Amino acid sequence: MNTKTSQSAQYWLMKSEPDCFSIDDLKRNKVEPWDGIRNYQVRNMIRDDMHIGDHVLFYHSNAKEIGVVGEMKIVSEAYPDPTQFDSKSDHPDPKSKKENPTWLLVDVKFIQKFPRIVTLNELKLDPKLEGMIVTKKGSRLSITPVSKKHFEYVVKLAKA
């Protein structure tokens, strides 16, 4: 018997500093390896809980305008992040060994850039989005799970 059960897609929010990698960069490249994850909690999530076909909100952090700017999709399972072995990359990790890489990444695919940004302030103020992790004070995880309800509501807001 096949022990694999078909799982329904999950929903996420992923942060990026637009000065480093923006929604427009993703739109141009179509598919991009989401490298540079150097947090164990986030690594474990992408390794254990993230799968091909999952839906993602693209979030601009550390920017003039902070908030959700578009949508993308996960198009690979987690695999070793090559930048950890590259001393010239932004986040080399000399302690990580090629036989047993510490850091993983997933490939993401551009779906759409929203007609407008849904700002963090807007997310915080909307009672329908209460409990969304990114709105919580001190939330520093670059990837967080989002409920299907919240995801669909944010997309609706972006197009309103």
Add this chain to the structure above:
DNA sequence: GCCAACGTTGGC
């Protein structure tokens, strides 16, 4: 540029 809120490191 400031600083609060974390996460990590390393001495003990």
Add this chain to the structure above:
DNA sequence: GCCAACGTTGGC
């Protein structure tokens, strides 16, 4: 295993 010091994230 504790915890101070340090580094990073990211809103403001």
